[in-house]
Amino acid sequence: MLVVDDDFMVAKVHSGYVARVDGFEVVGVAHSGADAVRAADELRPDLVLLDIYLPDVDGLAVLRNLRDSDADPDVIVITAARDLDTVRGAIRGGALHYLIKPFSYEALRDQLEHFRSLHRKLGSLPGDAPAAQQDVDELFGARARNPVAPPKGLASETAEVVERILREVTADGGDLSATECADATALSRVSARKYLEHFVASGRAEVRLRYGGAGRPERRYRWV
Structure with a gap:
């Protein structure tokens, strides 16, 4: 996974969150849009945690660039931006999800678990056969059926x-x-x-x- 954030300390915190989720590893950290594109091309991460507010270019421009690149990783947007234009831009750019800062470890863990289950489902489908509607429904509806687990002892x-x-x-x-x-x-x-x-x-x-x-x-x- 590639973590992209202009703030060094925030990037460190998010990297720590990722390290706590079994099966996930941070392979690189970038603090600008140019570095993010370059790192994605060199490291080929499966997933990018992408900030919107970057010092050189807008994160949505980075998202579009990643979509057009050979690396083409999945992207979860992580940002303090709350305006609808940015949210729409993330959706149209193909982001898997949009986490508003500051978020908890549990919120990020939930999204990483969703990413894992999504790719396991994709991997289980035969590549040379057409997908059935049930398969497609499960892929597009998996988010709704993957709620955050309630805390232990919650009444x-x-x-x-x-x-x-x-x-x-x-x-x-x-x-x-x-x-x-x-x-x-x-x-x-x-x-x-x-x-x-x-x-x-x-x-x-x-x-x-x-x-x-x-x-x-x-x-x-x-x-x-």
Whole structure:
């Protein structure tokens, strides 16, 4: 896999995420569009994690270039860009998925597992025979049937409570930290964060980083 991000530390974090998923390996890291195209041509990765905001060219231009190249890897877009034009551009460019930064390890793991299952299905089909409609439906519908696994010990009743509180805070224009969620639900901070991260991984919530004084930035959650 090739990781493309202009921020050296972010690229390192994402590479670490990839290394934690069994069967996946980062073969290269690029910090510009030109380096990404060159690395893809030299390394021939099966998958590229592609940022949109690059110092030399737009990531969508890199995506189109990769599609026209001999390497032609699959691409998952990873970006802070939320505008619909960028999302449409990624879809039209053939990206497998679009992850909005900052995302959790679980969210990326889910996409890598989807990529793996997709290619296993493709590999199981006979190359010299026409695909049946059932095969095509499974390939194009695999994403919907591959939901994020719920955290161990997740209770539906508690999830509903966390969801209700998160929805209320978001409706008022705010966001919520794991500590604040724990206070509102009488959960431990660890349990509250587990539920919140599950909602993020399943696409029902988003997380933003709030930078303050010393220490790690605070993760703030909103319902989407």
